[in-house]
Amino acid sequence: MTAVLTRPTSDVAEPESPRRRATGRTVSGILIVATVVAYLVFHTTAAADAPDAAAFRFLGDVRDWVDANRDTHPVFLYGVNYLRLGVRLLVDVVRAALAGLGLAGLVAIAGAIAFVLGGWRTALLAVAGLLGFGLLGLWPESVDTLALTLTAVLLSVLIGVPLGILAARVRWVGAALRPLLDVMQILPTFAYLAPMTLLFLIGSPAAVVATLIYAVPVTIRITELGIAGVAPSAVEAATALGSTRRQLLTKVRLPMARPTLVLAVNQTIMMALSMVVVTALIDAPGLGVNILRALERVNVGAAFDAGLAIVIMAIVLDRVTTAAARRRRRDWRIAVPVLAAAAVIAVLPIPDGLPRISFAKPVNDLTSWVELHWYDSTEGLKNTISTVLLNPLENLLVTTPWWLFTLAVLGFGLLVAGWRAALIAGAAAAGLSALGLYQHSMQTLATVLVATALTMLLGIAAGVLSARHDRLAAITRPVLDAAQTMPSFVYLLPAVALFGASRFTAIVAAVIYAVPPVVRLVERGIRDVPATVVEAALSAGSTPRQLLWKVQLPMARGGLLLAANQGIVMVLAMVVVGGLVGAGALGYDVVAGFSQREDFGRGLAAGLAIVLLGVLLDRLTQGFHRAKGPS
Amino acid sequence: MKNRQLSIAMVVTLLLAGCGGAKSDAGDNKPSAGSKGTVKLAINPWVGYEANADVLAYLLEHQLGYTVEKKNLKEEISWQGFETGEVDAIVENWGHDDLKKTYIEEKKVAVEAGPTGNTGVIGWYVPQWLADEHPDITDWNNLNKYADLFKTSESGGKGQLLDGDPSYVTNDEALVGNLKLNYKVVYSGSEAALIKAAQQATAQKKPLLFYFYEPQWLFAKEKYARVKLPAYSAGCDADPKKVACDYPDYKLDKIVSKKFADTGGAAYGLIKNFTWTNDDQNLVSDYLTNQGMSADQAAEKWVKEHESTWKPWIPAGS
């Protein structure tokens, strides 16, 4: 369902010669030794970050300035505030329309649209799904979430599609947008909630804008891909017949890119949905509120119901848009009456009464049972991982002086990712300490690294298994689909219930969150190994184990490295959300930043630090993927 | 229908605002909770607050005929809500003199609406059994001696002081530093996580030092001992970075938006008049947390049984 979106990684380095590889090995050996020696000589005592670094004070002052000028400065009077009003108006109109239809009306309309776009199966799914919201007793919340999502998607499409077209058609626009989109796509959701509230205050407008920022890169990227992918022969033929530029766009490029454009909308919806839920933190209404409350009360059952509603919404929206992408003839002789009937139902006043079902109680019972009976093993697991892996690593990182860390990042970056990526990563590393958050960044980094290691271990194992067993793959696919539609912080709950407030909780949540895409990428990587190669290896007498280790895994290396890149970015996003449940460090700073006035500057700085950390990790792993991936 | 009217109102506002630019409260010009309108209550993330809010919401809806919108917001964000019109009232406020200065004195978007009658206490606690085993543990001077007891996977070799939601009123990081305690503050993230840890500490006999507060239903169920910190004196917590004294007792109060105070009518009257005891609040909290009641059920039960308490809150003539 949710296609894993990778940023384009087209430029591939020349294959290395054996000699270069050998020198590479020597250089990395020297680098490691040098780093170790430098660490031994220079390591510090890990003094805590200063409570008010210059950066915090500066950002705090920015906040004060904005607060003081919100109603006087022209930028706000004529810009930001209008934006906020406009967005709010849009949200209210969409919500009023959806709520005005009522349960029966919306079910009928959605069913009819699904029928026209995708046939009766899709329609059935849509009807059942929407009724599900009512059955779960989450109808108003679902409508709120749907309204926010649709508004954000509408804006994303209105902004993203033209930009995507421009990026595909005008070279400098594309070149200018690319690095910007790169950064936007690795921004963890958490990092820009605070700036949003600063500009747009709390509430739906801020939520929609945050969601827009989160989702629009996908819209732009896929649109660009779609437009750039239109067969040049068709464009040339249409030009040769005397089409104007506008005719080329409206009659050739856009219609031919339609399936891709629908995919863009589909992916935008998925992204928006997961972000809208998170914006409950800044007073956006909807299902996110239920999940946030459940999190505050450690009520896994309540979160389960709300999480289920979100998954249902994701599946319905996904199936309907996917169906729309398929090019098929629509029989308007059936479609028109169906739509008309739905419209009639929508107008009729039908009460919303539905029986209630809730999974809260059984889920809570199960959770308490697990908490009670598994206490020793969960506690043991947490303590083992913490003392054996997490603490030593964290200790190592926090006692490394910042300049040594920066140098090491630069050095290894040069080695694995090329000078450009190394410079960016090195600058990001130096930026962490410039923000005055070096210690917290290192703590977060330690957690991220441990979580990534676990994610890769599990992801590769599961990916290899499902690549080798078709039946297993058929079973896991829908599970992975559902898992990928869940907004990140839903995963905090089971983790909190089992492991209490700790960094390990964040690790568990991050692993659950990041494993599905890793499994997918690994599986695809292995399955993409050409059948002829596998056949050749088998006919040479390889055992299945040899086939895996000597043929499939080495050949799938590109996929594995890409999986590592994706995995690490997702893990970072989740680990910082873990600040909500005791994971501390940068995530905590962010949470504290938008809940405590005097911490605002620090929170904003922490948001920036998260971005820098993301850029650092992404550049290094993506550079690695590019430099070493097969062409 | 309401939404549609709202939308039309907003279009008009947008047009009107066209010449003078838009202020941050533009679009909210409908009278706040005027003729039996909507009251927007902030819900801060602890159950005691919810108890206040639930009972008030119940009375607003069933006695006065208002619609109530509950908004789950952290404390500071609720205050921002006064400015944007997202929030009409905060019904259990813990101090926050800095926010009062900003929003009441400077921005003039909020006003005080009297005490809730509850007295808030914030402090550090240990399970009673631990205090029984080590009677001197309840003096902060001895805490370093016991730091090892409180070590966890999260505290990095030091003792752990478990705090709650990062949005809560707390000086703990500064206290630990200024009192030179060999402890690390770890945030559990929520009241529920805090309570869960406390319950486990009692049930499994695990040492735990934690930030906690009253009114709180848990104290009616289990015994916890408060750790004595250097005594509070007026102004000793003026500089948040130099705090080295205990928390004061808070006279919990209510804050409402200026607009609501001016145009809120009976709803404002009710909220202003609202005052009850810690026991009242703990009772409703217990209904909510341990009796599995919904907000409405809990409030209804309390309202049925305590008519004499709430009758005087209802403003005359409504």
Added chain:
Amino acid sequence: MTPTIAVRQLWKVFGPRPERVVGTPLADLSRAELRARTGCLAAVRDVSFEVARNEVFVVMGLSGSGKSTLVRCLTRLIEPTSGEIEIDGEAVREMSAKRLRELRRHRVAMVFQHFGLLPHRSVLDNAGYGLEIQGVGRAERRRRAAEVLELVGLTGHEQQLPEELSGGMQQRVGLARALATDPAVLLFDEPFSALDPLIRRDMQAEVRRLHAEVGKTLVFITHDLAEALTLGDRIAVLRDGELVQVGTPEELVGAPADGYVADFVRDVPRADVLTVRWIMRPAVDGEECEDTPLPSGTVIRDAVARVLRAERPIAVVDGGERVGVVDAEQLLPALLGHRRQVPA
């Protein structure tokens, strides 16, 4: 009469600052040298030719010879670097964007190797695309699209999508689309090279038939010599962007301009292409001939039976005038040996 298409000293250079090449010593470099020296690729070098009304003009060359670039320069799908192009006496390179669009819409249409059909439109709407963008009303354009579809034998397929058709049928749609605007000139860019051999032959026959029926000026690009010989009134051979030879099929086969062309035509059965003019000898004074002479334009293969059966040489006449005679002696080498010596 002005030629329908006239091309003079046309250059197309790809690469950085292409304008510095033409008219400088750089222009004299070979393609490879130019590339090494400047990074520029001269796809079309100093090409000149004329195409008469209703002529079928074939441009033939191997891949990379610049033939596709050349044909795209004619309507400035690719902007030429220098030179002149005239269509019906009007300078194409001077045309404004609007005028150029008019040219493409009404006077010159093109058929492409990879069809370039719009996959989201029905066959009928594909055929009517050119009319649609001119603003022709829906009913009218559907009527005309249906007409041209009938002309190319696609009646009954109007409502199908292109992907539902075979390659040959898709190219018929491409052909119909080009014909729908009733242009005076049709440009074909290797239209049949993506098709199976049998279908290719059908399509070639189709083009001949259409040419006979509707009488357009055709410029036809191909890398297939047999196709060039079958269709072309005249053939231009392009090599590394330069014209090597322009002539009728028999001129190419009978008198290749250089070794390159000769190599090209080496395997052509000469008896199928050459006329008796190429093998006749001057009549010896007082020589007795058969009663009926052969017209000089008779292809050798068609003359074989008569010449071999004849007891005396046969006179070859051009109009009424006798220009030579043939007998079996001249015939046999033409029938047996494809490998004629290249003239020095």
